[in-house]
Amino acid sequence: xxxxxxxxxxxxxxxxxxxxxxxxxxxxxxxxxxxxxxxxxxxxxxxxxxxxxxxxxxxxxxxxxxxxxxxxxxxxxxxxxxxxxxxxxxxxxxxxxxxxxxxxxxxxxxxxxxxxxxxxxxxxxxxxxx
Amino acid sequence: xxxxxxxxxxxxxxxxxxxxxxxxxxxxxxxxxxxxxxxxxxxxxxxxxxxxxxxxxxxxxxxxxxxxxxxxxxxxxxxxxxxxxxxxxxxxxxxxxxxxxxxxxxxxxxxxxxxxxxxxxxxxxxxxxxxxxxxxxxxxxxxxxxxxxxxxxxxxxxxxxxxxxxxxxxxxxxxxxxxxxxxxxxxxxxxxxxxxxxxxxxxxxxxxxxxxxxxxxxxxxxxxxxxxxxxxxxxxxxxxxxxxxxxxxxxxxxxxxxxxxxxxxxxxxxxxxxxxxxxxxxxxxxxxxxxxxxxxxxxxxxxxxxxxxxxxxxxxxxxxxxxxxxxxxxxxxxxxxxxxxxxxxxxxxxxxxxxxxxxxxxxxxxxxxxxxxxxxxxxxxxxxx
Numbered sequence: 001x002x003x004x005x006x007x008x009x010x011x012x013x014x015x016x017x018x019x020x021x022x023x024x025x026x027x028x029x030x031x032x033x034x035x036x037x038x039x040x041x042x043x044x045x046x047x048x049x050x051x052x053x054x055x056x057x058x059x060x061x062x063x064x065x066x067x068x069x070x071x072x073x074x075x076x077x078x079x080x081x082x083x084x085x086x087x088x089x090x091x092x093x094x095x096x097x098x099x100x101x102x103x104x105x106x107x108x109x110x111x112x113x114x115x116x117x118x119x120x121x122x123x124x125x126x127x128x129x130x
Numbered sequence: 131x132x133x134x135x136x137x138x139x140x141x142x143x144x145x146x147x148x149x150x151x152x153x154x155x156x157x158x159x160x161x162x163x164x165x166x167x168x169x170x171x172x173x174x175x176x177x178x179x180x181x182x183x184x185x186x187x188x189x190x191x192x193x194x195x196x197x198x199x200x201x202x203x204x205x206x207x208x209x210x211x212x213x214x215x216x217x218x219x220x221x222x223x224x225x226x227x228x229x230x231x232x233x234x235x236x237x238x239x240x241x242x243x244x245x246x247x248x249x250x251x252x253x254x255x256x257x258x259x260x261x262x263x264x265x266x267x268x269x270x271x272x273x274x275x276x277x278x279x280x281x282x283x284x285x286x287x288x289x290x291x292x293x294x295x296x297x298x299x300x301x302x303x304x305x306x307x308x309x310x311x312x313x314x315x316x317x318x319x320x321x322x323x324x325x326x327x328x329x330x331x332x333x334x335x336x337x338x339x340x341x342x343x344x345x346x347x348x349x350x351x352x353x354x355x356x357x358x359x360x361x362x363x364x365x366x367x368x369x370x371x372x373x374x375x376x377x378x379x380x381x382x383x384x385x386x387x388x389x390x391x392x393x394x395x396x397x398x399x400x401x402x403x404x405x406x407x408x409x410x411x412x413x414x415x416x417x418x419x420x421x422x423x424x425x426x427x428x429x430x431x432x433x434x435x436x437x438x439x440x441x442x443x444x445x446x447x448x449x450x451x452x453x454x455x456x457x458x459x460x461x462x463x464x465x466x467x468x469x470x471x472x473x474x475x476x477x478x479x480x481x482x483x484x485x486x487x488x489x490x491x492x493x494x495x496x497x498x499x500x501x502x503x504x505x506x507x508x509x510x511x512x513x514x515x
Contacts, residue, residue, distance in 0.1 A: 005266060006263050006266070008263070009263065009266060013266075034381070035263075035264070035267050035381060041382070060282075060286065060386075061282040061283070061285045061286040061289070061386060062282070062285060063273075063277075063278050063281040063282060063285065063333050063334060063335070064331070064333070064334035065272055065274075065278070065332075065333050065334075066330065066331045066332060066333070066334060067330070067331075067332045067333075068272070068274055068275065068333070069254075070272075070274045073272045073274060076272070079272050081271050081272045081273050081278060082271075083282050083380075083386075091382070091384055093380075093381045093382075094267060094381070095267055095268055095271045095273050095381075096271050097271050097272060106289040120270070122270045122271070
């Protein structure tokens with residue numbers, strides 16, 4: 001179901017299996033970047049370290065899938081996919097699934113959960129009740 | 131050439147051609163490509179042996195330029211372009227062809243796009259035709275089809291500006307009205323707003339009629355200098371300006387409610403020496419209804435955030451202030467990945483569009499996919515030679 005990680009992103013997926021949501025922090029300018037990349041898009045520095053994130057963010061947008069042909073998802077409908085902006089740095093965006101108990105809404109604060117299925121770990125987001 | 135504006139009107143579209151639009155063509159993409167190319171050459175009255183340039187873009191789903199040259203017995207092709215890429219490419223390719231003929235590198239360039247988009251490689255199915263590292267961030271979360279990517283943008287626009295489903299529906303209804311008048315269109319049954327709203331939700335915020343049509347078809351256009359085009363059979367349609375841009379993709383864009391079209395619009399209008407008020411007809415990339423709504427804003431036909439009320443007012447329908455997708459667009463004519471918008475714009479500027487003709491049309495805007503997913507887009511302004 002998950003396309004293979006590439007050399008740039010392997011550390012992200014490996015850490016996710018240990019239930020750590022991570023992004024690269026540039027050694028030169030100190031900014032975070034996501035998705036995984038071999039170069040900092042802000043200063044073009046090549047050295048970076050993987051760093052655990054807060055796991056908190058807000059919903060920027062979402063879709064509700066009612067019909068889809070993909071064999072991994074066809075029997076899961078309806079499901080809500082979300083675009084989350086992480087609290088750690090403005091503009092740091094990633095996709096995820098929304099916990100079915102959470103009603104989607106614009107700017108909703110959300111918190112990450114980790115879902116282990118088979119040999120894969122993915123993220124799911126739910127309303128942050130902190 | 132010291133001033134890029136010297137390119138304004140230097141090249142022209144001298145011929146256009148289509149195959150029928152079908153759900154199952156029963157022939158190969160190569161057959162579709164060569165039929166479309168021959169139709170464009172017949173339209174112009176040009177002998178195939180005169181063709182010395184060929185170009186296309188594709189997602190691994192079409193006949194390559196060397197196959198088309200071989201099939202047509204073309205021995206003199208000295209300029210060719212075959213780009214791996216999707217809906218953001220065609221107007222940029224038209225600009226590349228204009229450069230080639232204006233510089234004298236080629237004399238007669240034929241551009242085509244041919245695909246069995248329904249019976250062959252489907253874009254909305256279980257797999258993406260364009261693989262890449264980006265998919266690892268999307269597929270695990272059910273972000274599987276173009277409708278998902280555009281759906282995130284449409285939802286963001288709805289949240290920011292109060293855009294409604296009925297306003298998306300207004301795009302589908304207006305374009306269907308145009309398609310009813312177009313003998314090539316795949317969908318010619320009238321569509322009401324109630325039909326739109328009652329249709330099944332697929333990937334909310336999109337319902338069935340928000341989607342373009344998976345189509346088996348080929349289209350082609352012949353590009354030459356405007357001077358040479360005047361010696362051919364049809365009235366030249368001039369290439370007045372074009373612009374292309376690689377922009378931020380969906381995970382690096384700060385705001386999904388503005389597309390890369392907003393970035394290229396000023397450059398496009400400056401090169402062509404025309405502005406949005408000069409545009410008589412616009413063929414705007416409509417993979418989904420939403421892309422029309424965001425582009426009428428980003429190309430300056432209305433203010434940012436006003437796209438919903440603008441399309442709902444009838445401004446983009448035939449007879450409206452700026453008729454958009456006068457052939458029915460990808461939503462109702464068929465989806466040939468961008469090129470059929472150029473064919474329709476050329477028909478309109480020649481005054482050949484029959485019952486759907488926009489009276490006195492002299493300037494047409496044709497846009498590509500406005501930059502969702504990968505960030506890239508392109509557009510061209512066409513005029514009357």
